[in-house]
Amino acid sequence: MKVSFIGTGSMGSILIDSFVRSGALEPSQIAISNRTFAKAEQIAVRHPGMRAYPDNVDAISGSNLIFLCIKPLEFKNVIDEIRASVQPEQMIISITSPVLLAHLEEWLPCKVAKVIPSITNLSLSGASLCMYSARVLMEERQMLEGLLSHISEPIRIDEKYTRIVSDLSSCGPAFMAFLLQQFVDAAVEETGIDRDEAVRLASNMLLGTGQLLTEGGMTPEMLQERVSVPGGITAKALTMLGNELDGVFQRLIKTTHAKFREDLEKVDQSFTVIR
Ligand SMILES: NC(=O)C1=CN([C@@H]2O[C@H](COP(=O)(O)OP(=O)(O)OC[C@H]3O[C@@H](n4cnc5c(N)ncnc54)[C@H](OP(=O)(O)O)[C@@H]3O)[C@@H](O)[C@H]2O)C=CC1
Numbered sequence: 001m002k003v004s005f006i007g008t009g010s011m012g013s014i015l016i017d018s019f020v021r022s023g024a025l026e027p028s029q030i031a032i033s034n035r036t037f038a039k040a041e042q043i044a045v046r047h048p049g050m051r052a053y054p055d056n057v058d059a060i061s062g063s064n065l066i067f068l069c070i071k072p073l074e075f076k077n078v079i080d081e082i083r084a085s086v087q088p089e090q091m092i093i094s095i096t097s098p099v100l101l102a103h104l105e106e107w108l109p110c111k112v113a114k115v116i117p118s119i120t121n122l123s124l125s126g127a128s129l130c131m132y133s134a135r136v137l138m139e140e141r142q143m144l145e146g147l148l149s150h151i152s153e154p155i156r157i158d159e160k161y162t163r164i165v166s167d168l169s170s171c172g173p174a175f176m177a178f179l180l181q182q183f184v185d186a187a188v189e190e191t192g193i194d195r196d197e198a199v200r201l202a203s204n205m206l207l208g209t210g211q212l213l214t215e216g217g218m219t220p221e222m223l224q225e226r227v228s229v230p231g232g233i234t235a236k237a238l239t240m241l242g243n244e245l246d247g248v249f250q251r252l253i254k255t256t257h258a259k260f261r262e263d264l265e266k267v268d269q270s271f272t273v274i275r
């Protein structure tokens with residue numbers, strides 16, 4: 001199998017490094033390109049045998065899978081550039097939510113899919129959210145998910161839930177890190193505890209909590225119940241949190257969805273310009 005990555009920024013480089021580190025792909029199976037070529041070159045130097053190209057068309061030649069790791073408004077340019085060279089049996093995969101399968105189907109003469117990764121894939125965990133055009137055969141879906149399973153748990157989703165599943169899986173790490181940072185800052189401010197120590201404690205707590213909620217078989221409700229000694233300290237604090245955070249996550253979801261609709265509109269406009 002040969003795999004190309006167009007765009008070697010934050011997420012592109014995470015995917016490339018994770019696929020190699022997990023043993024899913026040999027560097028020699030990977031071709032990469034990036035607008036600022038030096039960035040792609042640096043990655044190829046890290047992984048001897050990987051091919052870096054200054055030209056996107058050269059990078060996709062002969063690949064089975066082509067990941068577009070670029071931002072929504074960059075799709076117009078890249079699709080314009082590669083469209084004439086793409087072969088019908090190749091699969092182009094968008095990793096961004098506001099580019100719809102319908103956009104890709106309309107403008108690309110090949111198999112198309114959407115896979116939303118997560119920064120957690122860097123630690124070979126978390127999900128890959130998979131959506132397919134009807135053009136992608138069952139065995140091709142299995143082949144892609146087989147690859148993704150080296151760095152994540154591939155989960156097939158309905159495209160109409162793209163935004164909320166991305167909020168949970170891909171934005172979620174930033175949201176949880178934000179809450180952790182607030183918890184740590186308050187601990188330092190209220191008690192004078194050393195910040196590094198507080199970060200270490202809170203981060204290990206988050207790791208263990210995640211393990212209990214996944215392989216440990218606990219639900220969020222069970223976990224709270226087990227920690228909350230009746231009439232104890234946690235229960236008191238949870239009641240306070242419930243009151244203080246009332247409606248916060250509804251507002252968060254409204255915010256992400258409003259920004260998504262804005263991005264979608266801009267992407268739609270950019271594809272209209274191609275026409
Ligand atoms: N960060 C995350 O946790 C997640 C991100 N995503 C999605 O991934 C997408 C990319 O995000 P991220 O990696 O963070 O963004 P970055 O800005 O870090 O990376 C985008 C890359 O695309 C390159 N690029 C832009 N235009 C072209 C072009 N015409 N040809 C080749 N390369 C090009 C840029 O090159 P240059 O070096 O010149 O700027 C840059 O390296 C976003 O749409 C985001 O929604 C999805 C899930 C999680």
Ligand SMILES: O=C(O)[C@@H]1CCC=N1
Pocket residue numbers: 166170171
């Ligand atoms: O911030 C963003 O737009 C992207 C979407 C998912 C994660 N990061």
